[in-house]
Each structure stands twice: as C-alpha cells, then as structure tokens.
Amino acid sequence: MNTTEAAVKTAAWPGCPPRLLREGPGPEDLAEYREQGGYLALTDTEKLLKEVESAGLVGRGGAAFPLGVKLRAVRDNGRVAGGSVVVANGEEGEPASIKDRWLLRNRPHLVLDGLRLAAAIVAADRAYVYVSDPDAAHRVEAALNELDSDTLGGVGIELRSVQPGYVAGEETAAVRAINGGPAKPTDKPPRPFEVGVNGRPTLVSNVETLANVPYLQRHGAAAFRAQGTVTSPGTFLATITGANRSPVLYELPHGLRFTELLALHGVSAEQVRGVLMGGYFAGLLNRVVLDVSLDHETMRGLGSGLGCGAISLITDDCPVAVAASVLAYFDRENAGQCGSCFNGTAAMAAVGGALRDFAATSDDLARLRRWSVVLRGRGACATLDAATNVAATLLDQFPDEVARHLEGTCQDCAGGAFRAERPYQATEAVSDS
Numbered sequence: 001m002n003t004t005e006a007a008v009k010t011a012a013w014p015g016c017p018p019r020l021l022r023e024g025p026g027p028e029d030l031a032e033y034r035e036q037g038g039y040l041a042l043t044d045t046e047k048l049l050k051e052v053e054s055a056g057l058v059g060r061g062g063a064a065f066p067l068g069v070k071l072r073a074v075r076d077n078g079r080v081a082g083g084s085v086v087v088a089n090g091e092e093g094e095p096a097s098i099k100d101r102w103l104l105r106n107r108p109h110l111v112l113d114g115l116r117l118a119a120a121i122v123a124a125d126r127a128y129v130y131v132s133d134p135d136a137a138h139r140v141e142a143a144l145n146e147l148d149s150d151t152l153g154g155v156g157i158e159l160r161s162v163q164p165g166y167v168a169g170e171e172t173a174a175v176r177a178i179n180g181g182p183a184k185p186t187d188k189p190p191r192p193f194e195v196g197v198n199g200r201p202t203l204v205s206n207v208e209t210l211a212n213v214p215y216l217q218r219h220g221a222a223a224f225r226a227q228g229t230v231t232s233p234g235t236f237l238a239t240i241t242g243a244n245r246s247p248v249l250y251e252l253p254h255g256l257r258f259t260e261l262l263a264l265h266g267v268s269a270e271q272v273r274g275v276l277m278g279g280y281f282a283g284l285l286n287r288v289v290l291d292v293s294l295d296h297e298t299m300r301g302l303g304s305g306l307g308c309g310a311i312s313l314i315t316d317d318c319p320v321a322v323a324a325s326v327l328a329y330f331d332r333e334n335a336g337q338c339g340s341c342f343n344g345t346a347a348m349a350a351v352g353g354a355l356r357d358f359a360a361t362s363d364d365l366a367r368l369r370r371w372s373v374v375l376r377g378r379g380a381c382a383t384l385d386a387a388t389n390v391a392a393t394l395l396d397q398f399p400d401e402v403a404r405h406l407e408g409t410c411q412d413c414a415g416g417a418f419r420a421e422r423p424y425q426a427t428e429a430v431s432d433s
Contacts, residue, residue, distance in 0.1 A: 008098055008426065010249045011264070013256065016227055019215050019235055020208065021251045022107060027139050030146040033109035037218050039151050045121045049075075052121075052213065054221035056233045060099075061089060061169070061206030062281060062307045064296050067213075070203055073193045075122040077201035085197040086119045086127040086155075087178065088112075090136055090207040091162060091169035094279040095329075095422035096310040099237035100207045102249055104129075104136035107211070108143035112157065114210030117217060119155040122203055127157045129207075130174045132164035166333035170381045171204040173335075184335040185381035206308075208237055228254035232295035236306065241424040242275075242313035243267045254295045261294065267313060274314045274397065276424065278307020280326050281386040283393030284319055303393075312424035320405045321418035323394040324352035329422060330387040341379035344371060345387045352391070356417050358408040365406065369395055 012018040022028060033039070042048060053068030078084030088111055092100040103111055111129070119127045131137050140159050149156075160178050162168055168183035175196045177183040196202025212234065216224055225233040232254035240261070241247045248265060259269055274286045282305040292298050299305045314322055331349035334341045351368045354360040372392035375384055395402060404410040 008102065008247050008249055010102070010251075012251045013235075013253055013264070016235065016251070016253050018251045020103065020107070020110070020211055020237060021249070027105060027142075028107050028109060030109060030143070033107075033113070038109055038113050038214060039116070040214075040217055042117060042120050042153065042217065045123075048117060048213075048217055049121050051216045051221045055212075055216055055224040056221075056231070057209065057212055057216070057224070058296070059206055060208035060212075060236060060309065062094075062278070062305075064306070067205065067209055070193060070205065071118065071121050074124075074201045074203040077194060078122055078124065081199075081201055083126075083200050084122045084124045085200050085202040086115060086122060086124045087174055087192075087197065087202060087204045088115045088127070088129045088207050088210050089169060089171065089174055089204050090129060090131040090133070090140075091164070091174065091183070092133070092308075093164060093166040093169040093333075094281075094308050094310055095425040096241055096276065096279045096312050097239045097308045098247060098249055098426040099239055099309060101133045101136050102237075103207050103211055104131060104133070105139045108139045109146075110211045110214060111207045112140070112143055112147070112152075114207075114213040115157065116152050116155060117213045118203060118205060118210055120153050122201075124203075125155055126197075127155050128178055128197070129157065129159050130162070130178065131159070132162050132168060134161070137161045166330070167335045167381055167383055173381070174204050175202060184337060187380050208309075229293075229295050229297075231297055236309050238294075238309040238311055239426050240265055240311050240313065241426050242317075243271065243315045247426040252294065256294050258289055258292050258294060261311075262313075265313075267315070271315045272313055273317075274319055276310075276312035276314065276322065276326070278305045279310040280329065280423075281305070281307050281382065281389060283386075283389035283391075284314070284323060284397050285393070286319075286397040288397075310426070316412075317418040318356075318401060318410060318412040319394065319398045320352075320401050320410065321356045321413055322423055323390050324349075324356035325418065325420045325423045326390050327352040327387055330383055330390070334383050335381065338379040338384075340375060341381075341384040344375045344378070344384050347371060348375075348387050348391050352394075355402065355405050356413065358405060358410075358413075360406060362406065365395070365402070 192202040
C-alpha cells in the first residue's frame with residue numbers, strides 16, 4: 001500500500017506504561033505479539049469473565065456499557081439458543097477518531113486475541129472482524145493468515161468489510177451487514193445480544209474494548225485498576241484533533257485533568273474556546289472543560305460523555321460555525337430510513353447553517369431548541385440523538401456566540417465562516433508493506 005500521508009503520532013501518558021499502544025515501527029506480527037505474552041491458553045472461562053467484571057471494563061465505542069454484563073448475557077442466551085456469535089466492531093465511522101483503525105492496522109493480533117477470548121467466554125464457534133477501512137482489513141487478513149485453529153481455540157474468524165459511514169458502526173447495522181443486508185441500523189428490540197448474526201445471540205464489541213481483554217487474562221483485574229479511577233478504571237485511547245495541529249493518538253489514564261492533557265499536547269489553555277467531546281456525538285463544551293477530569297462520571301455530570309475518546313479542540317474557529325458543520329454532516333450521513341431522523345437532521349442543519357450565515361431569526365432558534373428536546377430518542381439509531389446533542393449544547397454552552405450570530409456581529413465569521421465536510425477529521429497512513 002502506497003501513501004504520501006504521514007502516520008499519526010502516538011504517545012502514552014508519562015509514567016503510565018501503555019497497554020494498547022506500542023513503540024515499535026510498523027505493524028506487530030505474530031512472533032512479536034507472542035513475545036509479549038499473547039495468545040495464552042485459556043483454561044477457565046468463568047474465571048476470566050469474573051476478572052472482566054471485577055475490572056469494571058466498559059465499552060470504548062461510545063456507550064460505555066459494562067463488557068462483563070454483555071458477555072454474561074450473550075453466554076446465557078447462547079446456551080438457550082444453541083450457540084452465539086462475537087463481532088469485533090472496527091467500523092470507525094466517527095471522523096474525529098482514529099483509535100480503532102490504529103489498533104487494527106498496527107496491533108491486529110491484540111484485537112484478534114481479545115476476540116478469541118470473548119468468543120471462548122460466550123462459547124461462540126463463529127466470530128467476525130467488521131471493518132470499513134481497507135488498510136485495517138489488509139492487516140487483519142495478514143494476521144489471520146498467520147494463525148491456526150488451535151491458537152484461536154477452534155473459533156472460526158471471518159473478515160467482513162463494508163463501505164464507511166457514520167451509521168455503519170451501529171451494532172444492529174453491523175449485524176445486518178454481516179447477515180447480507182445494508183450496513184444500516186434496525187429497530188430495537190430485539191438487540192443483538194438477544195437475536196443477532198444468523199439469528200443467534202451476538203456480542204458486538206468495539207475493538208479497543210476487546211483489546212483490553214488479553215491484559216486482563218495476563219495480569220488480572222487488580223492490575224487493570226492500577227490506572228484510572230475507582231468508577232472509571234483503566235486507560236483509554238484518545239484522539240486529539242483541532243488547534244491547527246496534527247492529530248495525536250494518546251493512551252491516557254481515566255481521571256486525568258483536561259489541562260494536563262493540553263499541556264502534554266502543547267496547547268495553551270488560554271487558546272481553548274471549547275471542545276467537541278467524544279467525537280461528534282456528545283456535542284460541545286465551553287471553557288468549563290478546563291476544570292474537568294477525563295472520566296465517565298465527570299463527563300456525565302456535565303451532560304456530556306467521553307464517547308469514543310475523540311476530543312476536538314476549538315481554538316480559532318467559531319463554535320457556531322463548528323456546530324453548523326457537524327449538523328450538516330449528520331444531515332448527509334443519516335441512514336435515510338426514519339422520517340424523524342431524515343427530516344429532523346435536515347431541519348436542524350438548515351437552522352445551523354442559517355445561524356452561521358447571519359440569516360437565522362429568533363423563531364428559528366426557538367424551533368431549534370424545541371427540536372433538540374422533542375426529537376431525542378427517535379429513530380432506529382443514535383444519529384438523531386447526536387444531532388440534538390449538538391444543537392442543545394451549542395445553545396446552552398455558547399449563548400453569547402449564538403447571540404452575536406443572531407445580530408450579525410460575530411467578528412470570527414465576518415470574513416468567512418469555518419466550513420468543513422468532516423470537522424476535525426483524523427486520518428492515519430500505513431507504511432508500505
């Protein structure tokens with residue numbers, strides 16, 4: 001694979017040995033991974049499940065749902081249904097995130113090891129790696145070719161590639177695509193842990209989440225909890241974009257002060273007007289973010305969330321224009337299946353664009369605020385929720401900037417507003433192979 005784009009920079013938090021990132025050049029092969037203790041034999045699946053539960057490992061894809069709960073549910077449902085399936089979800093549709101692609105491109109065996117262990121816990125004989133990135137697919141395929149059935153504990157692992165899209169990574173979209181349909185969400189219930197791939201109970205888990213399981217097998221829950229906080233244990237991968245700097249992928253302990261991250265990233269707190277937190281989904285935060293720690297409880301307390309760990313720094317760009325670009329993105333990327341989402345994202349994007357361009361009225365803003373409340377929770381997936389989050393947080397977190405756009409006095413946008421198809425998109429290249 002040839003590319004002229006430089007690979008994304010990675011960095012671990014000082015004093016916190018990385019568990020997911022690695023320092024070596026190029027992708028990690030089987031021999032290197034085995035040297036680090038990978039693919040250890042698993043003799044007691046119940047013991048490993050209890051370690052996962054004790055560790056408090058939650059999903060790193062956005063919802064932060066406890067992995068142990070999902071594993072136990074799929075295992076129990078699979079016993080009744082006559083079998084279960086596991087899916088490593090690496091369809092990273094969030095433009096501001098690079099973590100899943102980095103893991104699949106650079107540490108495919110770590111992900112496959114986690115997938116193997118999850119399959120063993122739920123007694124699945126079939127597993128899938130679900131991706132849209134061609135480079136990630138190439139690395140996974142090469143890694144699978146290095147493995148034999150005994151190493152994988154007898155589970156058959158298949159690679160499934162789809163076209164990229166914001167909704168393609170939603171868990172029911174993954175199941176639908178693997179079953180031969182379009183990569184678009186379906187109504188719930190049933191959820192995949194009840195009825196998933198080929199009608200079987202299915203664990204759909206983000207690749208970063210699964211990549212933590214081999215660490216738990218080797219070191220246990222107590223070691224996992226040595227980093228992070230009591231209620232947000234462990235480390236997480238954070239993609240930092242914006243501030244006119246190249247993206248950096250960090251491995252950070254939960255509970256880190258946001259200002260400490262800024263210092264490591266080389267950005268002054270005075271420059272920061274706000275952030276897009278957790279990718280696009282959680283919406284915007286103003287300078288209140290300078291006083292927070294990066295953990296699930298703190299973020300939820302602000303009505304926000306860590307989500308997939310993507311944090312986009314808003315410095316020179318006007319938050320109104322940033323929000324307008326994100327709303328326009330959701331309008332383009334919705335699945336086009338649910339009228340509430342199709343029409344709702346279009347309506348909110350129209351107001352966002354009008355506000356950016358000094359053409360909105362107070363009645364438009366009143367409608368936007370009402371939509372940010374009444375449209376929440378509708379549709380088959382969370383795209384509409386994401387759009388309502390962006391609209392609501394713009395109005396609540398940046399009232400002065402909104403007022404200046406309503407009056408036509410925003411100096412930041414007077415000479416041309418910020419516009420982006422995919423705001424703060426993070427990209428990574430892979431070296432030739």
